[in-house]
Amino acid sequence: MEKVIIATKNPGKAKEFIRMFKPYGIEVKTLLDFPDIEDIEETGQTFEENAILKAETVCKQFNQMVIADDSGLIVDALDGRPGIYSARYAGEEKNDEANNDKVLNELKAVKEKDRTGRFYCALALAMPGKETITVNGKCEGTVLFERRGTNGFGYDPIFYVTEMKKSMAELSPEEKNQISHRKKALQKLEEQLSHLFLKENE
Numbered sequence: 528m529e530k531v532i533i534a535t536k537n538p539g540k541a542k543e544f545i546r547m548f549k550p551y552g553i554e555v556k557t558l559l560d561f562p563d564i565e566d567i568e569e570t571g572q573t574f575e576e577n578a579i580l581k582a583e584t585v586c587k588q589f590n591q592m593v594i595a596d597d598s599g600l601i602v603d604a605l606d607g608r609p610g611i612y613s614a615r616y617a618g619e620e621k622n623d624e625a626n627n628d629k630v631l632n633e634l635k636a637v638k639e640k641d642r643t644g645r646f647y648c649a650l651a652l653a654m655p656g657k658e659t660i661t662v663n664g665k666c667e668g669t670v671l672f673e674r675r676g677t678n679g680f681g682y683d684p685i686f687y688v689t690e691m692k693k694s695m696a697e698l699s700p701e702e703k704n705q706i707s708h709r710k711k712a713l714q715k716l717e718e719q720l721s722h723l724f725l726k727e728n729e
């Protein structure tokens with residue numbers, strides 16, 4: 528694989544993918560490099576369906592290999608919400624601050640032991656003339672009572688990562704990329720496609 532387009536307009540995701548692909552010497556472009564590409568309506572019922580929708584739409588437009596990421600926060604005490612509606616949980620304008628406030632408010636009366644949840648990431652790889660491949664990754668934790676840390680994006684400040692004993696927003700970009708749902712999904716994709724992911728200097 529020499530180059531890949533990541534079908535995302537989310538600058539936080541874009542940064543993480545660019546960093547994760549560095550060791551492979553694969554050229555990464557995102558939709559932020561192509562501002563004329565129209566928003567793709569996420570009409571699927573699952574993360575996987577939405578990832579496939581985004582990857583295949585952009586693959587057709589560029590006739591090139593495309594990865595799409597559909598991800599979000601699943602909170603057990605909220606019956607899985609915000610889930611696939613994570614980006615627009617507090618309204619159409621996709622405001623991270625308002626989304627975090629809404630989750631914190633809804634969990635106000637919920638005790639620490641019942642605040643479990645996970646980040647979930649579905650990746651779809653669409654290739655011209657080939658079957659689309661999907662993989663997923665999860666990162667387990669709990670929802671904090673208030674924001675902690677300033678790194679990352681989205682729900683990172685309110686999500687405590689059990690494995691790291693820190694909030695996601697307290698992790699450095701390198702640390703987040705070792706344990707995140709996105710990294711775990713990308714690892715699975717790499718396992719399925721090891722012939723396409725050749726690390727430089729190996």
Ligand SMILES: O=c1nc[nH]c2c1ncn2[C@H]1C[C@H](O)[C@@H](COP(=O)(O)OP(=O)(O)OP(=O)(O)O)O1
Nearest residue numbers: 535536537596597598599600613614680681682683
């Ligand atoms: O690592 C993460 N750390 C914090 N929050 C995260 C993460 N990963 C996903 N999230 C949240 C952000 C957004 O509220 C939603 C993704 O929604 P999602 O539709 O997949 O992405 P998006 O609309 O922001 O950009 P795009 O569709 O162009 O890729 O979940």
Ligand SMILES: [Mg+2]
Nearest residue numbers: 537569597614
């Ligand atoms: Mg989206």
